[in-house]
Amino acid sequence: MDTVTHTLFGLTTYGALDKSRTDKQTKRALLFTALLSSQAPDLDVVARITETGRIMDQMWHRGLTHSVFVAPIWALLIYALVWVIWRKKDKMIFYLALVNVIIHIGTDSLNAWGTGFFEPFSSIRISIGVLPILDFVIWGIFLGAYIYKKVKRNQSTYKIWRVAWMIVLAHISIQAAQGLWIHQEARTTYEQTTLTASFLPAHFTVLAKEDNRILVYDQTLWSKQEEPVVIESNEEEDLTPLFEENPRAEVLMTWSPFVVVTTDDGKLGVYDPRFYRGDGPMLFESIELTN
Known part of the structure; x- marks a missing residue:
C-alpha cells in the first residue's frame, strides 16, 4: 500500500484504543508507536544507497523487512525505543507495534507488488493482487469515520474507529473473495496466471501466459472482457x-x-x-x- 494508507492504518489503530485511563505520556508513546510501526517495514529503502542495493531493489524492497517472522523483531525494537524515550513498559506498546507491522506486511501482500512474506525461509514472492496499491475505498471509510466522530461528539471515539476497522476488514474480505474466485477460474484454463486489482472496487485484470503469448483481460464477477489483449x-x-x-x-x-x-x-x-x-x-x- 502507499505511504498515506499505512499512516492512516497507524492513526486509526491508535484511535481504536480505549485510552480513557491512560496518562498523557503513555498516549504520546502509543501514538509514536502506532505511526512508526505502520511505516517500519519500508525502512528497507536504505538498501538502495549501494550499487548492489539498486540492482537488487525488486527483491530487497518489501523483502526480509516485510517477513511475518521479522514482525516480532520490529515490535521489540520499537518497544525498546519507546522505553528509551519515555521509560514506558506498557505491554500495549508492544502489541500495538506488532499489530501495525502485521497490518503493513499483510496489506502489502494483497497487492500486485507483493512481499517476501516468508523470508528468510522462502524466497517466494507473495503477491495476491486483490487490492490496488492505493485503495480509495479504505480512505473513504476512514474519512467517513472521522466526519462522523466530529458530528457525534458524545460518542466514544475509540468505538467509532473500531467500527470503521470492521468495515475496512469487511471490504478487504469481499474484495479478496471476488479476486480469488476470478483468479481460480483463470487457473483452470491457462498455464500461468496472475492478478491485479483495479482502483475501481470489484474490478480486476487477469494476466495469463500460454507458450509465447500473454493474454490480458479485465473481469468482474458479473462481466468479462470478450477479446483479451494479446502480447507476444x-x-x-x-x-x-x-x-x-x-x-x-x-x-x-x-x-x-x-x-x-x-x-x-x-x-x-x-x-x-x-x-x-x-x-x-x-x-x-x-x-x-x-x-
Missing part, C-alpha cells in the same frame, strides 16, 4: 547478454510471476506486464542490440 513474448531469445550487461533484468525475472521478452526499438529487454501503462511498461530492463 520472444521466448526463444538468448537472454544471457541481457543478464550480463544489465543484472537488474535477471532480478526482475526472478521477482515477477512471468515477463515479456521483447526486441522492439532495437533493444533486448524484459518487462513485467502487470505494470504496463499507456506510455509503456513501468518495470522494464533492457540493453541495446548490436548489429
Whole structure:
C-alpha cells in the first residue's frame, strides 16, 4: 500500500484504543508507536544507497523487512525505543507495534507488488493482487469515520474507529473473495496466471501466459472482457547478454510471476506486464542490440 494508507492504518489503530485511563505520556508513546510501526517495514529503502542495493531493489524492497517472522523483531525494537524515550513498559506498546507491522506486511501482500512474506525461509514472492496499491475505498471509510466522530461528539471515539476497522476488514474480505474466485477460474484454463486489482472496487485484470503469448483481460464477477489483449513474448531469445550487461533484468525475472521478452526499438529487454501503462511498461530492463 502507499505511504498515506499505512499512516492512516497507524492513526486509526491508535484511535481504536480505549485510552480513557491512560496518562498523557503513555498516549504520546502509543501514538509514536502506532505511526512508526505502520511505516517500519519500508525502512528497507536504505538498501538502495549501494550499487548492489539498486540492482537488487525488486527483491530487497518489501523483502526480509516485510517477513511475518521479522514482525516480532520490529515490535521489540520499537518497544525498546519507546522505553528509551519515555521509560514506558506498557505491554500495549508492544502489541500495538506488532499489530501495525502485521497490518503493513499483510496489506502489502494483497497487492500486485507483493512481499517476501516468508523470508528468510522462502524466497517466494507473495503477491495476491486483490487490492490496488492505493485503495480509495479504505480512505473513504476512514474519512467517513472521522466526519462522523466530529458530528457525534458524545460518542466514544475509540468505538467509532473500531467500527470503521470492521468495515475496512469487511471490504478487504469481499474484495479478496471476488479476486480469488476470478483468479481460480483463470487457473483452470491457462498455464500461468496472475492478478491485479483495479482502483475501481470489484474490478480486476487477469494476466495469463500460454507458450509465447500473454493474454490480458479485465473481469468482474458479473462481466468479462470478450477479446483479451494479446502480447507476444520472444521466448526463444538468448537472454544471457541481457543478464550480463544489465543484472537488474535477471532480478526482475526472478521477482515477477512471468515477463515479456521483447526486441522492439532495437533493444533486448524484459518487462513485467502487470505494470504496463499507456506510455509503456513501468518495470522494464533492457540493453541495446548490436548489429
